[in-house]
Amino acid sequence: MAANALDTIMLLGDSITQYGWEQGGFIQRLAHLYARKLDVINRGLSGYNTEWAIPVFEQCFAKKEAQPYVPKVKLLTIWFGANDACLPNRDQYVSIPRFIENLHTMISMVREPSSDWYSPTTRIILLTPPPVNVAVRAALIAPREMDRTADQTKAYADAVIKAGEEARVPVVDLWTKLWEKAGETEEGLKKYLKDGLHLNAEGYEIVFDQLIEAISKHFPELHYDRLPQVFTHWDTISLENPRASLKSQRVDV
């Protein structure tokens, strides 16, 4: 059994989070830099929208009674919109008002003292979905009809920003950052998207950089440079009494 040895970063989202374990993915990069400091938990669910994510999140985030036994989630990222923004005739579609409501539901689960999942030490960051390269994706899924538009996804990115402002949760506006980096052209997005929808390693590098920037700005105590290794560096182990120097140095932030 895995003991409650390290606190964690939990990444909740859709396929763009799930694939964060790829080589150069943002979760792979986080895991490498936070090694021996915070464990990284990927709760990305390919194809999911916010409506379907809520029942899963209820099972992935611990309720109060289990909290003494399980790792703390120091940082939670919530990153949806890529599927919610499908066209209304698709199963994955969620309307913008409902999308915003669902984001608030997830945030309130963690933040409201009356919630079964209340966790006052968990910091939250929202991310906006990346821009879609419609030409590339349409070609890939043809002859099936195209399922997304560039404007629709932009509207969901704006909705994430709105939800973040309303709930006072920091937002990494990845949509805008990627669009700027792409020179505000679909063609330019090819550098960052591998199939018009999902990020490649260069796209994920931007996600990672933006996330670390947000951590530095809003929750600097959670930057990897500020956190100690939970088990000491080997050259500080006492040779006379190693066991004494090998106790967990985990501290509550």
Add this chain to the structure above:
Amino acid sequence: MAANALDTIMLLGDSITQYGWEQGGFIQRLAHLYARKLDVINRGLSGYNTEWAIPVFEQCFAKKEAQPYVPKVKLLTIWFGANDACLPNRDQYVSIPRFIENLHTMISMVREPSSDWYSPTTRIILLTPPPVNVAVRAALIAPREMDRTADQTKAYADAVIKAGEEARVPVVDLWTKLWEKAGETEEGLKKYLKDGLHLNAEGYEIVFDQLIEAISKHFPELHYDRLPQVFTHWDTISLENPRASLKSQRVDV
């Protein structure tokens, strides 16, 4: 707080395990393929030998009283020897008899019904340390005196095999596999070692392949192709009653 949502693979070892989160590292590859099936927990400790790892392992593996609340470790890899095999005048040195004893101690912690850490459903795999490229490492750490020899590390690889045979635990003999791949020359090792001691992505690819081969042979029920996603694929979600189809499908193996 992170709920007990997915079971896990725990990787216990030294720096060669810790750096497994690098791009192309064996843990990154495992995490990607086991996404939504098993979480992957990196308990690699740069510089550590088996002597120092035991007190840490006691804190990372759950004792019986916590076990109802924490994720099961379905698979545990134990991979040491690279530091234990330092020359006897170094702090990291552990004698071969003691090294073997320490491996048995870790295995018995998990396997012995009388142990506080007893976990009968945890499968164990041992790995042997990779061969050292003495010329490369000696040049890198000069003018400090060289700390390892090729023969010494080979003797610790043999010791892991011996411990595995005695305890009837499968062993991934990485030393032999890498040495063969290198054409049995130090020069050939350059393809797999980045600094004479630690693996690069090509070296880690071999570790990954060998580990999956050992899983397929000894614990096929734990191969990623045999495990279901804990939360269902999005296109099987019931649109009439999504919540009902979004219950965890975790099963005890």
